[in-house]
Amino acid sequence: MALPENYDYFTREQWRNFHGKNQLNTVTGDELAQIAALNDRISLTDVQEIYVPLRHLIHVYLRRYHQLVEDKADFRGETVAPTPFLIGISGSVAVGKSTTARLLQLLLSRSLPNQKVQLITTDGFLYPNAELNRRGIMARKGFPESYDMEHLLTFLDQVKSYQPGIKVPRYSHQVYDVLPDSYDVIDRPDILIVEGINVLQLPTNQQIYVSDYFDFSIYVDAKAALVEEWYLQRFGVLLDTALQDPLNYYYPYAIGDRQAAFTMARQVWQDVNLKNLREYILPTRNRADLILHKTEHHVIDKIGLRKY
Template identity: 30%
Template sequence: MTEAPVLKRAELAAKILASRAAKRPTRFIVAIAGAPAAGKSTLAEALCAEINTLSASELCVVVPMDGFHYDNAILDARGDRARKGAPHTFDAAGFRVLLSRLKQESGDIAIPVFDRSQDLARASAALVTSQHRILLVEGNYVLLDQPVWRDLRQYFDLSLFLDVPFATLEQRLIQRWLDHGADMDAARNRSLSNDIPNALTVTRQSYPADFILQD
């Protein structure tokens, strides 16, 4: 990625609200990209709550990319289970259709949500309602420069990239597998065989964001 302006965490909500006020689309869609374990989901949820506190008229909601994971049965049939989380293990075309609807339609739209406890996506598990005007779309590959994924950029009014040192990412990814019950060797192997390659894909093949947020 080429250099983009660095934005401080404390400035994010105000920047989004100011950009929304300037552009005034029906729905203002913000892309939040970054490597696995960069903290995208945590940031998006906290930022959404902050925006909703600051502005009663500009209701915010989070739209996660992870709801478009292919089911494990499909990954098993394709021999891709070990690569779950790589770009080709998501329904990128389906995600593109959802973003198109969110941008063009103003009514309630159901979205899928990934349930980590069950390791599967639940269809129509959340709603983007007609009152939601600011959408925070978060995911590893929302700015990826690869077929289908690159089509997503047309729907974003603003984009952010979370820049986290690789040493920190590796520690977080290993800890994630430890928290899921893996021993240290298994946690390290799973991180190095899949998670870290995916992180490299994100950092090396994503379009430049409008702003960078450093960890």
């Protein structure tokens, strides 16, 4: 699918010369290694050329957002109530959303030391495997119907309402399931980053887009063939890390025939992840404020900034 037309597109060389070029990169190589997701590739040069200008752009949106909140309160004759600024990050499985989200959390925390910046993924809003099996949709895990979207919308409403101590179910990629009685707590952040494949989607039987809650949104993009390659590379890493852990979901595949395991992974990509990408994830791309387009080796070669 061609890139949407309602964006201004910039090369990496153009983007790095925008505002923010003189801002210091406050991320170290060790921190970057901890941030990078499995099999993702990112460098300090990427931080300086892509993410430092992006951080400055988010600051622009943040200032305008706070001004609008103040003006609306003044219009109503009310005092300004704390209202978190929400950033949504979407894109395919294995495209590198998690790395982008964690890096932005670190950069914004460093540049806004007096503000609380938290991060959450929508994986915790998946129905547990037992419920997916009960509904007969385990084979469609990751598709819109496999998420408790009403719970996700309620959560976003609670965040925007500045409610304290909101519990979010925790998902484990090691056991491939939502963990019972395990939660992340979102506690009145000034900025909340929400990362997931479904953050720009319209929930089934709902009239509210998840993206309606976001004040800035990013879509991490790449050709499907490249994402498949990264997905399979990540699968190999998951097999290697599961070898010493019999409780790991990937352990049976790790100790079995590796070629058969990769045959299974390719089939999952075709039947689940690619289908989900084409039918439900990619069509939401034109709702994002910014598109980070990747090419080989996870290199960002093009940035799209929405015109309207």
